[in-house]
Amino acid sequence: MLYVHVPFCRSFCAYCSFYSERLPGEAEGPALRSWLEQLKREISVRGAEIVVSHRALPTLYIGGGTPSLLPLPVLEELLQALREARADGFEEFTLELNPEDVAGRGPDYVRSLLALGVNRFSMGVQSLSDPLLLSMRRRHTAARARQAFRTLREAGAENISVDLIFGLAELSNDVLDQTLAGFLKWRPEHISAYQLSVESGCAWAEEQGGGSGRIAPEEQCARQYSRICTTLAEAGYRHYEISNWALPGREARHNAAYWNRTPYVGLGPAAHSFQIFPDGRQRRSWNAEALRWLEAQEKPLPGAGEEWLTAGQIREESLMLGLRTAAGIEQGLLSGEIAAKKQKEGLLETTPEGRQRIPERLWFVSDGLIADLL
Numbered sequence: 001m002l003y004v005h006v007p008f009c010r011s012f013c014a015y016c017s018f019y020s021e022r023l024p025g026e027a028e029g030p031a032l033r034s035w036l037e038q039l040k041r042e043i044s045v046r047g048a049e050i051v052v053s054h055r056a057l058p059t060l061y062i063g064g065g066t067p068s069l070l071p072l073p074v075l076e077e078l079l080q081a082l083r084e085a086r087a088d089g090f091e092e093f094t095l096e097l098n099p100e101d102v103a104g105r106g107p108d109y110v111r112s113l114l115a116l117g118v119n120r121f122s123m124g125v126q127s128l129s130d131p132l133l134l135s136m137r138r139r140h141t142a143a144r145a146r147q148a149f150r151t152l153r154e155a156g157a158e159n160i161s162v163d164l165i166f167g168l169a170e171l172s173n174d175v176l177d178q179t180l181a182g183f184l185k186w187r188p189e190h191i192s193a194y195q196l197s198v199e200s201g202c203a204w205a206e207e208q209g210g211g212s213g214r215i216a217p218e219e220q221c222a223r224q225y226s227r228i229c230t231t232l233a234e235a236g237y238r239h240y241e242i243s244n245w246a247l248p249g250r251e252a253r254h255n256a257a258y259w260n261r262t263p264y265v266g267l268g269p270a271a272h273s274f275q276i277f278p279d280g281r282q283r284r285s286w287n288a289e290a291l292r293w294l295e296a297q298e299k300p301l302p303g304a305g306e307e308w309l310t311a312g313q314i315r316e317e318s319l320m321l322g323l324r325t326a327a328g329i330e331q332g333l334l335s336g337e338i339a340a341k342k343q344k345e346g347l348l349e350t351t352p353e354g355r356q357r358i359p360e361r362l363w364f365v366s367d368g369l370i371a372d373l374l
């Protein structure tokens with residue numbers, strides 16, 4: 001299970017605080033070359049870790065930033081380096097896409113990605129309202145998003161996920177409904193819906209009030225979430241994690257493995273990794289948020305680091321991640337007494353497999369419920 005971070009964007013969206021650098025030109029520039037060379041070095045240095053992780057779950061997720069900015073030869077070189085590290089033949093290979101890049105680069109680009117082995121496409125559409133897209137400083141319009149989706153399908157993409165943002169003060173119920181209706185007409189295999197949060201580092205956080213004016217009141221967010229849940233359920237999508245819905249059998253294997261606490265290797269700046277050693281010790285580590293992240297590893301810079309998890313932290317993580325999913329947590333993670341009490345209060349239910357989960361109608365407030373259980 002491998003993750004590669006592509007830390008480049010053409011421009012920055014107003015709500016985004018992910019680590020990324022601006023890549024203005026079309027051509028492959030020195031920043032991109034330097035990223036690729038370091039990535040190849042990191043792949044060779046971490047070869048043993050990559051082999052173990054790839055054997056456990058052969059998935060690759062290239063995220064960002066904006067991976068669809070990568071010229072195809074750069075992507076080929078990256079895949080070649082992974083092949084040399086014996087990571088090949090991915091059962092699920094996801095690439096994140098920006099609609100503008102797909103619409104602009106056309107069907108030949110998508111066919112080339114398919115030929116390189118990409119078999120899942122995750123596109124950040126966010127909304128089908130032009131005023132909202134403009135306000136969020138997205139690069140695409142609703143028409144370009146439609147064109148991008150059509151391009152993907154016509155070129156042969158059979159597994160597409162689209163992202164949606166809710167919880168914005170500017171997002172009316174009508175606009176949300178129109179966006180959902182537009183998505184359902186496309187019938188993507190997977191939909192992710194994320195609630196807006198304004199973190200420091202993004203443009204909106206610089207506004208008066210730290211961007212709080214951009215966020216819808218909590219009741220409006222709850223109503224929007226419930227609208228999304230109902231609409232997608234009626235359309236046959238399975239709500240398998242708080243923010244994720246899929247047509248039957250189209251759940252994201254890679255993402256689901258994060259929630260199961262499967263070990264993974266994150267490559268590139270700001271990427272996180274998780275290892276479980278044969279003696280049971282568990283370690284989380286992360287690369288520095290800098291274009292020269294490898295130097296940072298050799299001579300640690302602020303931002304790079306690692307943490308060895310205690311038994312208490314392992315239990316907390318299992319609860320926090322598992323209780324965000326329809327699969328829930330295994331019996332025994334909570335004491336019998338607490339589990340019985342929460343079941344009686346209607347805050348937990350037993351799954352057909354005998355596990356415990358929070359009922360879907362309470363997922364919107366699950367953070368508070370989970371905090372109570374830690």
Ligand code: SF4
Nearest residue numbers: 009012013016064065
């Ligand atoms: S949301 Fe995506 S495209 Fe926009 S700035 Fe963040 S990483 Fe870049």
